Amino acid sequence: MxxxxxxxxxxxxxxxxxxxxxxxxxxxxxxxxxAQYEAVSSVNGPHLIIAGAGTGKTRTIxxxxxxxxxxxxxPESILLLTFTRRAAQEMLRRASILLDARCEKVAGGTFHxxxxxxxxxxxxxxxxxSTFTIxxxxxxxxxxxxxxTQMKLDTRERRFPRKKTLFDIFSKAxxxxxxxxxxxxxxxxxxxxxxxxxxxxQKAYEMYKAQYNLMDYDDxxxxxxxxxxxxxxxxxxxxxxxxxxxxxxxxxxxxxxxxIVKLLSSRHENVLVVGDDSQSIYSFRGATIRNILDFPEExxxxxxxxxxxxxxxxxxxxxxxxxxxxxxxx
Amino acid sequence: MTxxxxxxxxxxxxxxxxxxxxxxxxxxxxQSKFVVQKVLELREQGIPLQDMSVLxxxxxxxxxxxxxxxxxxxxxxxxxxxxxxxxxxxxxxxxYLRVIENPRDAVAWNRILLLAEGVGPRTAEKVIQDVxxxxxxxxxxxxxxxxxxxxxxxxxxAEPVRSLFETLKGISQSHILPxxxxxxxxxxxxxxxxxxxxDYNKRRKDLDMFQQICERYKEVGTLLADLxxxxxxxxxxxxxxxxxxxxxxxxxTIHSAKGLEWNSVFVLYALDGRFPVTRAALDDDQMEExxxxxxxxxxxxxxxxxxxxxxxxxxxxxxxxxxKPSRFIAGLPEELLDTWVIxxx
Numbered sequence: 195m196x197x198x199x200x201x202x203x204x205x206x207x208x209x210x211x212x213x214x215x216x217x218x219x220x221x222x223x224x225x226x227x228x229a230q231y232e233a234v235s236s237v238n239g240p241h242l243i244i245a246g247a248g249t250g251k252t253r254t255i256x257x258x259x260x261x262x263x264x265x266x267x268x269p270e271s272i273l274l275l276t277f278t279r280r281a282a283q284e285m286l287r288r289a290s291i292l293l294d295a296r297c298e299k300v301a302g303g304t305f306h307x308x309x310x311x312x313x314x315x316x317x318x319x320x321x322x323x324s325t326f327t328i329x330x331x332x333x334x335x336x337x338x339x340x341x342x343t344q345m346k347l348d349t350r351e352r353r354f355p356r357k358k359t360l361f362d363i364f365s366k367a368x369x370x371x372x373x374x375x376x377x378x379x380x381x382x383x384x385x386x387x388x389x390x391x392x393x394x395x396q397k398a399y400e401m402y403k404a405q406y407n408l409m410d411y412d413d414x415x416x417x418x419x420x421x422x423x424x425x426x427x428x429x430x431x432x433x434x435x436x437x438x439x440x441x442x443x444x445x446x447x448x449x450x451x452x453x454i455v456k457l458l459s460s461r462h463e464n465v466l467v468v469g470d471d472s473q474s475i476y477s478f479r480g481a482t483i484r485n486i487l488d489f490p491e492e493x494x495x496x497x498x499x500x501x502x503x504x505x506x507x508x509x510x511x512x513x514x515x516x517x518x519x520x521x522x523x524x
Numbered sequence: 525m526t527x528x529x530x531x532x533x534x535x536x537x538x539x540x541x542x543x544x545x546x547x548x549x550x551x552x553x554x555q556s557k558f559v560v561q562k563v564l565e566l567r568e569q570g571i572p573l574q575d576m577s578v579l580x581x582x583x584x585x586x587x588x589x590x591x592x593x594x595x596x597x598x599x600x601x602x603x604x605x606x607x608x609x610x611x612x613x614x615x616x617x618x619x620y621l622r623v624i625e626n627p628r629d630a631v632a633w634n635r636i637l638l639l640a641e642g643v644g645p646r647t648a649e650k651v652i653q654d655v656x657x658x659x660x661x662x663x664x665x666x667x668x669x670x671x672x673x674x675x676x677x678x679x680x681x682a683e684p685v686r687s688l689f690e691t692l693k694g695i696s697q698s699h700i701l702p703x704x705x706x707x708x709x710x711x712x713x714x715x716x717x718x719x720x721x722x723d724y725n726k727r728r729k730d731l732d733m734f735q736q737i738c739e740r741y742k743e744v745g746t747l748l749a750d751l752x753x754x755x756x757x758x759x760x761x762x763x764x765x766x767x768x769x770x771x772x773x774x775x776x777t778i779h780s781a782k783g784l785e786w787n788s789v790f791v792l793y794a795l796d797g798r799f800p801v802t803r804a805a806l807d808d809d810q811m812e813e814x815x816x817x818x819x820x821x822x823x824x825x826x827x828x829x830x831x832x833x834x835x836x837x838x839x840x841x842x843x844x845x846x847x848k849p850s851r852f853i854a855g856l857p858e859e860l861l862d863t864w865v866i867x868x869x
Contacts, residue, residue, distance in 0.1 A: 248534075323628075473820050502535060507825060509535070510544060523812055
């Protein structure tokens with residue numbers, strides 16, 4: 195086993211790091227391009243990394259994990275949130291190869307897996323047993339359908355929305371933080387006369403899940419946000435545990451996820467998000483490009499770093515894709 | 525002022541490269557034939573099939589191409605369709621595990637009760653209410669739910685339900701590993717499975733795979749959470765894993781191609797009304813997202829990029845004939861693109 199000594203003078207009283215010269219095991223400056231290096235060596239405070247397609251985003255995140263660990267940040271106090279668990283595992287695996295096994299101790303996963311482990315730990319605080327079941331979308335739709343039948347909403351003269359549509363309305367309201375009537379009038383105006391019934395159904399759906407110890411995907415984020423927002427002790431504990439937060443694919447986060455990031459980092463503001471606004475393509479499932487576009491305003495003193503050197507495509511392909519973007523709304 | 529984008533200008537120090545092409549086809553089938561022929565040509569040049577992909581805005585846009593690929597004996601995989609975990613028989617198995625983990629899970633109860641011979645919605649409802657009543661009288665410390673005693677209290681039921689409870693009782697003990705629980709479950713489930721699914725032979729490999737997945741777990745709770753949160757999918761990334769001998773062309777929606785790259789990329793149906801979709805014209809934000817989709821599609825290509833569109837496509841919804849290239853690639857400076865027209869021999 196290797197011994198690693200933490201240098202006392204690196205730490206200020208508040209446990210943040212003094213920016214000073216240090217002998218690193220990895221030659222970051224030479225193994226990265228200047229923009230990547232800037233992103234990797236940015237430590238404290240909010241950072242927005244705009245990573246164009248094929249510009250070495252994974253490499254940059256991997257190196258930053260190693261950099262933080264080399265600086266002496268405890269790996270357990272780094273939280274890396276990604277779009278898929280595979281992505282987190284891959285980055286941490288690479289970081290471990292790059293530096294050493296300490297990087298494997300970094301907490302990494304998706305928003306939902308982070309929510310899952312946190313909520314099971316604090317389940318009683320939100321009125322659940324820690325053995326709650328997670329409903330996938332098909333299950334959730336079946337429950338909605340069951341209640342719809344029980345409430346005899348399917349026998350109306352005017353066509354009542356189907357289970358898929360109903361679940362879609364509930365989910366959009368949650369993910370976009372918009373009231374249900376607004377979702378209906380905006381996207382399903384032909385169902386507006388059913389708004390009252392849809393609201394009742396939604397209440398019944400909530401009660402059903404609470405009664406049977408069930409959560410759907412949206413609930414996991416909702417309850418995590420609630421836990422962090424309403425419970426100062428828990429929020430403090432969690433944000434003291436995770437002192438450095440990194441979020442990948444920030445362009446595809448929804449509003450609740452952005453709020454969770456904000457709550458998690460509210461104490462220290464050591465939050466670095468990576469993404470490409472030009473690749474935001476998931477609005478149909480509640481993602482909003484506004485999160486990444488407004489990040490600098492939401493996190494004052496945010497430093498923006500752009501990765502523009504591409505390692506994938508030939509220049510003629512890039513000339514075309516640059517032109518496609520140039521014509522986008524300014 | 526509201527910001528709509530961060531300006532960026534991607535560049536590479538790597539030299540060379542051919543111009544991307546925009547390819548106009550007289551009709552949909554010629555578009556398909558062009559892709560087939562070009563794929564074969566590129567393969568002759570030494571590019572393996574799995575290093576090429578055909579991307580499209582919507583899944584149905586590749587149907588005609590799929591037929592042509594079959595005719596030409598070009599193996600392909602299409603990304604999309606059912607996820608493994610969403611298949612009915614795997615969902616059945618998961619439901620049994622769910623009730624032993626969370627006996628209050630009425631959704632799973634309903635599923636497995638209705639699977640039992642002769643059990644209808646009414647009986648199912650009755651059993652669920654009984655389970656909940658029993659469950660509520662036991663101490664709410666969370667641990668008691670996993671005790672086999674809970675499952676012994678249902679001897680009064682008729683045979684199919686009783687044998688279900690027998691099975692659950694047998695596997696509910698926490699020292700039995702998930703894979704062994706599933707093995708026991710399969711004994712019980714086998715007759716239900718063969719009776720319920722006509723194509724059970726095809727489906728059986730999914731059950732084997734499910735058991736294989738379970739081998740990796742020590743606890744049912746973790747297994748269930750992982751299945752729900754990170755479902756095993758037949759994802760493009762799985763299929764194109766390095767070292768695979770299986771040479772297959774990739775067909776994928778643009779959404780599913782996120783984060784991936786190929787030596788050669790075809791963007792199919794870059795036809796205004798199909799990509800962007802017609803309805804996007806009503807909303808600026810949606811139209812901008814369509815543009816970003818085109819951007820994502822084109823940035824997947826390393827060396828060869830072919831953007832194709834058919835003309836003379838009748839659109840039932842609007843009653844119009846679609847013939848214009850996607851607005852995102854129309855009217856671009858000539859020096860950025862080669863324009864090809866397809867000619868039949």
